[in-house]
Amino acid sequence: MGRLCRGHPGRRARGPPVTPNPAWRKSSRCASNTCVEAAPIGDTVLMRDSKHPGQAPLELSAADWAGFLEAVQAGDYEEAV
Known part of the structure:
Protein backbone atom coordinates (compact mmCIF):
# COMPACT_ATOMS: atom_id res chain seq x y z
CA MET A 1 0.00 0.00 0.00
CA GLY A 2 1.19 3.55 -0.69
CA ARG A 3 2.03 6.31 1.71
CA LEU A 4 -0.72 7.67 3.92
CA CYS A 5 -0.87 11.30 5.03
CA ARG A 6 2.88 11.83 4.96
CA GLY A 7 3.74 14.68 7.28
CA HIS A 8 0.42 14.58 9.10
CA PRO A 9 1.04 13.16 12.58
CA GLY A 10 -2.60 13.66 13.64
CA ARG A 11 -3.82 10.56 11.81
CA ARG A 12 -4.58 7.58 14.01
CA ALA A 13 -6.60 4.42 13.91
CA ARG A 14 -9.44 4.14 16.37
CA GLY A 15 -12.16 1.72 17.30
CA PRO A 16 -15.69 2.06 15.96
CA PRO A 17 -16.74 5.68 15.42
CA VAL A 18 -18.90 7.40 18.01
CA THR A 19 -21.57 8.06 15.38
CA PRO A 20 -23.29 4.70 14.75
CA ASN A 21 -23.96 5.31 11.05
CA PRO A 22 -21.58 7.87 9.59
CA ALA A 23 -22.43 9.12 6.11
CA TRP A 24 -19.60 7.51 4.12
CA ARG A 25 -18.81 9.11 0.76
CA LYS A 26 -16.35 8.22 -1.94
CA SER A 27 -15.08 10.13 -4.93
CA SER A 28 -17.31 10.41 -7.96
CA ARG A 29 -14.23 9.27 -9.90
CA CYS A 30 -14.24 5.92 -8.13
CA LYS A 51 -12.57 -2.94 0.45
CA HIS A 52 -12.47 -3.34 4.24
CA PRO A 53 -15.36 -1.31 5.69
CA GLY A 54 -15.39 -3.30 8.93
CA GLN A 55 -11.88 -2.25 9.92
CA ALA A 56 -11.35 0.71 12.22
CA PRO A 57 -11.20 3.95 10.22
CA LEU A 58 -8.47 6.55 10.46
CA LEU A 69 -6.59 16.37 -0.18
CA GLU A 70 -3.89 18.84 -1.25
CA ALA A 71 -1.37 16.00 -1.55
CA VAL A 72 -3.78 13.91 -3.63
CA GLN A 73 -4.51 16.86 -5.94
CA ALA A 74 -0.77 17.47 -6.30
CA GLY A 75 -0.29 13.86 -7.43
CA ASP A 76 1.73 12.77 -4.38
CA TYR A 77 -0.01 9.39 -4.29
CA GLU A 78 0.01 8.51 -8.01
CA GLU A 79 2.55 5.71 -7.55
CA ALA A 80 0.24 4.02 -5.03
CA VAL A 81 -2.46 3.52 -7.67
Missing part, protein backbone atom coordinates in the same frame (compact mmCIF):
# COMPACT_ATOMS: atom_id res chain seq x y z
CA ALA A 31 -15.40 3.35 -10.66
CA SER A 32 -14.81 0.31 -8.47
CA ASN A 33 -14.95 -0.83 -4.86
CA THR A 34 -11.26 -0.06 -4.28
CA CYS A 35 -11.53 3.52 -3.08
CA VAL A 36 -11.02 5.57 0.02
CA GLU A 37 -14.25 6.61 1.73
CA ALA A 38 -14.62 9.62 4.02
CA ALA A 39 -17.22 10.63 6.60
CA PRO A 40 -17.18 14.02 8.33
CA ILE A 41 -17.94 13.78 12.05
CA GLY A 42 -17.91 17.11 13.84
CA ASP A 43 -14.45 18.67 13.46
CA THR A 44 -12.85 15.42 12.26
CA VAL A 45 -13.03 13.25 9.17
CA LEU A 46 -13.08 9.47 9.30
CA MET A 47 -11.33 7.68 6.44
CA ARG A 48 -11.53 3.99 5.50
CA ASP A 49 -10.69 1.57 2.72
CA SER A 50 -13.88 0.63 0.85
CA GLU A 59 -9.54 9.72 12.24
CA LEU A 60 -8.09 12.93 10.85
CA SER A 61 -8.38 16.50 12.04
CA ALA A 62 -9.82 19.00 9.57
CA ALA A 63 -6.29 20.33 8.96
CA ASP A 64 -4.90 16.84 8.30
CA TRP A 65 -7.80 16.07 5.93
CA ALA A 66 -7.16 19.30 4.01
CA GLY A 67 -3.45 18.41 3.78
CA PHE A 68 -4.30 14.92 2.51
Whole structure:
Protein backbone atom coordinates (compact mmCIF):
# COMPACT_ATOMS: atom_id res chain seq x y z
CA MET A 1 0.00 0.00 0.00
CA GLY A 2 1.19 3.55 -0.69
CA ARG A 3 2.03 6.31 1.71
CA LEU A 4 -0.72 7.67 3.92
CA CYS A 5 -0.87 11.30 5.03
CA ARG A 6 2.88 11.83 4.96
CA GLY A 7 3.74 14.68 7.28
CA HIS A 8 0.42 14.58 9.10
CA PRO A 9 1.04 13.16 12.58
CA GLY A 10 -2.60 13.66 13.64
CA ARG A 11 -3.82 10.56 11.81
CA ARG A 12 -4.58 7.58 14.01
CA ALA A 13 -6.60 4.42 13.91
CA ARG A 14 -9.44 4.14 16.37
CA GLY A 15 -12.16 1.72 17.30
CA PRO A 16 -15.69 2.06 15.96
CA PRO A 17 -16.74 5.68 15.42
CA VAL A 18 -18.90 7.40 18.01
CA THR A 19 -21.57 8.06 15.38
CA PRO A 20 -23.29 4.70 14.75
CA ASN A 21 -23.96 5.31 11.05
CA PRO A 22 -21.58 7.87 9.59
CA ALA A 23 -22.43 9.12 6.11
CA TRP A 24 -19.60 7.51 4.12
CA ARG A 25 -18.81 9.11 0.76
CA LYS A 26 -16.35 8.22 -1.94
CA SER A 27 -15.08 10.13 -4.93
CA SER A 28 -17.31 10.41 -7.96
CA ARG A 29 -14.23 9.27 -9.90
CA CYS A 30 -14.24 5.92 -8.13
CA ALA A 31 -15.40 3.35 -10.66
CA SER A 32 -14.81 0.31 -8.47
CA ASN A 33 -14.95 -0.83 -4.86
CA THR A 34 -11.26 -0.06 -4.28
CA CYS A 35 -11.53 3.52 -3.08
CA VAL A 36 -11.02 5.57 0.02
CA GLU A 37 -14.25 6.61 1.73
CA ALA A 38 -14.62 9.62 4.02
CA ALA A 39 -17.22 10.63 6.60
CA PRO A 40 -17.18 14.02 8.33
CA ILE A 41 -17.94 13.78 12.05
CA GLY A 42 -17.91 17.11 13.84
CA ASP A 43 -14.45 18.67 13.46
CA THR A 44 -12.85 15.42 12.26
CA VAL A 45 -13.03 13.25 9.17
CA LEU A 46 -13.08 9.47 9.30
CA MET A 47 -11.33 7.68 6.44
CA ARG A 48 -11.53 3.99 5.50
CA ASP A 49 -10.69 1.57 2.72
CA SER A 50 -13.88 0.63 0.85
CA LYS A 51 -12.57 -2.94 0.45
CA HIS A 52 -12.47 -3.34 4.24
CA PRO A 53 -15.36 -1.31 5.69
CA GLY A 54 -15.39 -3.30 8.93
CA GLN A 55 -11.88 -2.25 9.92
CA ALA A 56 -11.35 0.71 12.22
CA PRO A 57 -11.20 3.95 10.22
CA LEU A 58 -8.47 6.55 10.46
CA GLU A 59 -9.54 9.72 12.24
CA LEU A 60 -8.09 12.93 10.85
CA SER A 61 -8.38 16.50 12.04
CA ALA A 62 -9.82 19.00 9.57
CA ALA A 63 -6.29 20.33 8.96
CA ASP A 64 -4.90 16.84 8.30
CA TRP A 65 -7.80 16.07 5.93
CA ALA A 66 -7.16 19.30 4.01
CA GLY A 67 -3.45 18.41 3.78
CA PHE A 68 -4.30 14.92 2.51
CA LEU A 69 -6.59 16.37 -0.18
CA GLU A 70 -3.89 18.84 -1.25
CA ALA A 71 -1.37 16.00 -1.55
CA VAL A 72 -3.78 13.91 -3.63
CA GLN A 73 -4.51 16.86 -5.94
CA ALA A 74 -0.77 17.47 -6.30
CA GLY A 75 -0.29 13.86 -7.43
CA ASP A 76 1.73 12.77 -4.38
CA TYR A 77 -0.01 9.39 -4.29
CA GLU A 78 0.01 8.51 -8.01
CA GLU A 79 2.55 5.71 -7.55
CA ALA A 80 0.24 4.02 -5.03
CA VAL A 81 -2.46 3.52 -7.67
